[in-house]
Amino acid sequence: MIVHERAIRFEEVDAAGIVFFARFLGYCHEAMEKLFGGVEGGYVDLITRRKIGFPAVHVTCDFRAPVRYGDVIRIAVTVPKIGTTSCTLRYAITGADGADVATIEHVVVSTDLETMTKLPLPADARAVLEEHRA
Amino acid sequence: MIVHERAIRFEEVDAAGIVFFARFLGYCHEAMEKLFGGVEGGYVDLITRRKIGFPAVHVTCDFRAPVRYGDVIRIAVTVPKIGTTSCTLRYAITGADGADVATIEHVVVSTDLETMTKLPLPADARAVLEEHRA
């Protein structure tokens, strides 16, 4: 399990005064990048030098409590499923007080960014995913 | 059915060169606002004067093809389910050529933005939703 803590920023709320729902996917992506920090060179090197990305093919979100500017959220990432070319990431998001905020499941496919075709999960990425399997 | 056409903007892509997945929820929100344009004063009046919002409680996304800067997407919105306080919106997203891009389902709850408690769907909002039920 990787934990990503994140303060909600001033410009991340919407006209209803709460964090805009789309922002949560950005927070999860940050947490995924942190997880892939376990690969040499991190997600940056995967994307910019190796030209391997992990676009989403399926996402499920359950939102249970709104968050606001100044709140700090905690995203715990685990990996419930690892396939040949894809894997499922699970993000359990809680507030500073431990309150349940949201749960997000995110299926990504290892992809050659030049041809946009799927690739077997690179061995080092797979090793990191296995480490956080749960 | 409401249709929302939308050109992908210059700053909506990510370092992989494709539209960042979180952006799609923003596109769907635009389409939902267009649907609620059928309520007098539109979504703006709901939010800013009536203080009624429709936060998401559940979202499911299936992404089938990447989109890029300059692509134009077409979002067809229908309403598969209408409850007492909540409803489900369905967004079928296609490319300019009709290619399947994504399908998103979005369950929202009619909410008093001052108390953050749920409300029966306002009659005018319900009427608009019924009009696009499918």
Add this chain to the structure above:
Amino acid sequence: MIVHERAIRFEEVDAAGIVFFARFLGYCHEAMEKLFGGVEGGYVDLITRRKIGFPAVHVTCDFRAPVRYGDVIRIAVTVPKIGTTSCTLRYAITGADGADVATIEHVVVSTDLETMTKLPLPADARAVLEEHRA
């Protein structure tokens, strides 16, 4: 002069309830893309096929009135200065009622996006800029 009208979106405000100041540069960029719509294939073709971009080197903003969700702004673009490799765009932003919202000046440099070196303004881009010189 090119005019770009734009409704403020739900997620473009900040925790102070007004449009986040950085958003205005995005609105101006949209207006600039509209201006370059006068070039065959538009800004999209410049960026994606010709690999020519117009990164900002200097920007000056004067903000005179806040705008909020639901407001519609009008951005009038003119081109006060055209050089060999650079030009200055001027955006006069007003509210629906004609109220003065902001004035932004934006100096951009014609740039080869592969080498990130400056280029003489392409003839077709220059022609469009000349058309809106004021």
Add this chain to the structure above:
Amino acid sequence: MIVHERAIRFEEVDAAGIVFFARFLGYCHEAMEKLFGGVEGGYVDLITRRKIGFPAVHVTCDFRAPVRYGDVIRIAVTVPKIGTTSCTLRYAITGADGADVATIEHVVVSTDLETMTKLPLPADARAVLEEHRA
């Protein structure tokens, strides 16, 4: 002087592959919030409880080098000018290697967010600004 270090995020680039210019204002706002961290309760408390904000009235940006996904920028904030109701913040942005990226000047006005009228700088905010005057 306050220093804010910040890694460029995956979704902060544009279709030209470099950080979208508007993003720099967001980075500066983060640095300003960090500076106002010296006020009890921080910027969050100013905005959400005291209803005092610091909207921009004037911004000047000089961009000298593009930054990309994976770059880390360093923003050094100083306060060149403190008036009765307004102040000027200066952000010197450099890359990880010390290379000059951008300089931004940002004039903000202490504002009652309920009436949107200007206020004398609160004593605690002024004290923090004085501490970083340069």
